Amino acid sequence: MLNKGLKTFGIVTSIGMLIVLLQGALVTKTGSAEGCGATWPLCYGQLIPESSAKETIIEYSHRAWSGLMGMFVFILAVWSWKKLSHLRETKFLALMAVLFILFQGFMGAGAVIWGNNDIVLALHFGISTISFAAVALLTVLAFEDGKSSVTNVQVSKAYRNYLFGVLVYSYLVIYTGAYVKHTGATHVCNGFPLCNGSFIPDMGSGLAYQLSIQMIHRAAAMVLAVLFLVLLIWTIRRFRRYPVLFFGSIAVFLLVLVQAGAGISILFVDSYLPPALVHSLTITVLFTILSYMGMVITRRNGY
Structure with missing residues (x-):
């Protein structure tokens, strides 16, 4: 089977990167960012920390797994470059x-050593999303290689x-969703679709900034849903003959x-960690599928 090893390694790396992303969300949601103190790559100055605190275990596990996956990603990139360099998207x-x-x-x-502001910390999740998408798409290329019906749409x-x-x-x-998390604006609204009982919440409560961030994210997310609905209708009407676009949309x-x-649901459940992780997972998978659709529509005459 063509590229069997590369395919398997790509799947493993993709799953591993998804775990990295979820671990990062877990670190944020559980307040474990300082679980290893202000030292890196050591944890409290130790290779293996003695502390058994929950925050230390979560942060240390995230660091260790991220380091391992960093090596996996490098191997996957080099392997793909050697085996799939004839495919247009591989090197990029x-x-x-x-x-x-x-x-x-x-x-x-x-962030650990010097500290970062909320803007940079929020960007960290966005970077993780792009990193996962790149790894997943490399894996997809390994499966596409050698097929006579390589996806090519007009x-x-x-x-x-x-x-x-x-x-x-x-x-x-x-990014706005990650910024909500890092500014502590997740629970400034006690309901949905209303925020504290009104469409436009009272900004004089001392939480004006967090309320603004929350409302911006809500509005942006609703607009995104409408944009995807338009994409779905457009695809069904004009390009449903292309399975990748039809099923992707x-x-x-x-x-x-x-x-x-x-x-x-984060606003209405006692333990908001499970829905928060689902929230991070779905947007990452969504972005990756959309990226694949974008990659496909840039192809002209196949390979």
Whole structure:
């Protein structure tokens, strides 16, 4: 079987990177960012920390697994470069995978050693999302290699521009969601769709900034759902003959609904950790599917 080892390794690395991303969300949600103190890569100055505190275990596990996956990503990138260099997207995705996993690691280390503001910390999740998408798409290329029916579609310029516009906008929504978490704005509204009993909450409560961030994210997320609905309708009407676009547009629309449901449920459940992790998972998978759709529509005459 062509590229059997690469395919298997790609799947393992993709799953591992998804775990890294969920671990990062877990660190944030449990307040474990300082679980190893202000030392990196050591934990409280130790290779293996003696502390058995929950926060230390969560942070140390995240660091250790991220380091292992960093090596996996580098191996996958080099392996793909050697075996799949004849495919147009391989070198770009390999570079993206390596650069963004390094960037992700440096940002995480910097946050521990020097501290970072909420803007940079929120960007860390966005970087993780891109890193996962690059790894997942490299794995997809390994499965596509050698197939006579490599996905190749023809779409209008308007559709192509719209899809890439939605892709960029979805990344901005990811960023606003991460910013909500890092500014402590998750629970400033006690309901949905109203915020503290009104569509426009009282900004004189001393939480004006957090309320503004929360309302911006809510509005951005609702707009994103509408954009995906338009993409779905457009695809069904004009390009349903292409399975990757047809099923991809259905998938991203359903995922944005799951994403919204998980985000809303955080406000109403006693333990908000499970829906918060689902919230992070769905937006990552959604972004990856949308990125694959974007990759496909840039192809002209196959390979």
